[in-house]
Amino acid sequence: MHHPTDPSAARTGRHAFAALIVANLFLALGPWMVRLADVGPVAAGFWRLALAVPLLLLLARPGAGGRVRSEWGLLALIVLGGLFFAADLAAWHYGILRTKLANATLFGNSSSFLFALYGFIMVRTLPKPMQAGAFALAIIGTALMLGNSYELSPRHFAGDLFAILAGFFYFLYLVVIDRARKRLGPMQVLALATTAGALPMLLFALALGETVMPGDWTSLVFLSLSSQVIGQGLLVYAMGHLSPVVVGIALLTQPAVTALIGWLAYDERLSATDIFGALLICAALVLIRLPGRESKAE
Template sequence: MPTVPHRPPLDALTVGALALAVASVSSSVPLVAFAAASALAVAFWRTALSVAVLGPVALTRRRAELRALTVGPGRREGLYCVLALAAHFATWMPSAQLTSVAAATALGATQPVWQGLIARGQGRRLPTAVWAGIAVAVLGAVLATGADFGVSGRAFAGDLLAVVGGLFAAVYTAFGERARASISTTTYTTVCYGVCAAILLVVCLVGGVRLHGFDGATWLAILGLVAGAQLLGHSMFNYALHRVSATTVSVLILLEAPGAALIGWVWLGQLPRPLALPGLALLLAGVAVVVLGGARAGRRATPVAAPADPTPLGD
């Protein structure tokens, strides 16, 4: 039976990073739905502007890690991470403009299911309690968002893209778990965001997607995505992967669902169904089961040599 990589014990900083990440990514779908721009253009700008913030820090303080991730032994994992992240943005973000905020968030919440299957494919056996928690949490996410899956062709396309986006998010997180064993958050996110921005730029140029001329409100939405979902959300989840498994992170991301639905209701007038409260209760229960079950499995796992301790964003 394969050994599970040893992780340092969960600390208050990691818990705080996860809470901040969940709060930040909850604004993602509503902001994408609000922006008067193509979702691909929004995806390009959110990654490119993030690199503009992180790049100088990585270039001045993390040059050795940059070389290791781009030309060293870890370059294959880094490439897979980037491709999966680009595919996630290219599928899930357009879904928010084709279907409702609630449906896009709920269907993207299938990520933990894919994450569990990936872990199983890697030879790791997840406890029955973790699988049960994933099922309860996904059901709770669907109910909490009041997901109104549409029957129109446009809504169906959005629903399908959201599911595919959840799959690619799981692939990105799985490879990120491996890369983060020896690479700092700043280096990892800079490389991922940078190459992802380059890929999305090519896609936008080939597809004739407009990248400029947006109104002020749209630019503010893009800046909100950069500061919130990207720098505080994705980056803090990447930081937490050093101490928390990819499967657990994916389940915690489900807490985005009720947050996004609440923002969509208050800001965009998209009222969730009455099942939101019981759905939220199920979601929280499922998350608790996965976290506790994963912690017990981690204590029983055979540790391997501990990697060098990476530093948080900006260090």
């Protein structure tokens, strides 16, 4: 955690919010790339991690920047985070095939609300009016965006359950990363977590009998670079400088960007309600960053 009186921390963290927004733009490309891949959805998650490992380890090497500490407890915590992330990807990708995309998006993003609530619990205080207003706008905006296409049905139950499970695992991953970033640089944290999650993802894919080896690597390489290296890289960096409340609300921009991709790539039309919901999420981001905005030190 940085302190306001530390000039170097202030300099390194001044672009954290912009990095967080860009991170969500790249992370939102993930479902599109999974859809384009010619391997199973869990296998796509494996390649997302495995292809990123060499580059992340290179970026995380001593002398490449960032803080380096060799503490076994910390390393074990980050490995656990990697396992949570692997479980999140496997459950969510598996659930996508068994429920509507809107259901999977809604339940998968439950981690955003949980992580924001975790932020309030950590500072042991009720949300300020500005924070509560931003949180409410984000919830309403998400509900409006997904309300038209969301559908509860017995035939979707298994997929919904896996999507809910994915959201919970991603919340646990975010908590681990938030704690680890207080003691280690972003690339070191991400490289360790990504490496730890790759093998379990491969085992999941093989257990499900999925096609693992692709005929075309294009979408998988793009998935790895965009979602894991750039998206997660910027997210983990930002989490070292912003509170869980800000991060949690910002994560809700992903459904809006995914909807925009669906419109541009697949002609999935956006209704007036969808657009209004997206605008409310944008308003929540503005509100959370108005004067009096919180910082990690609050």
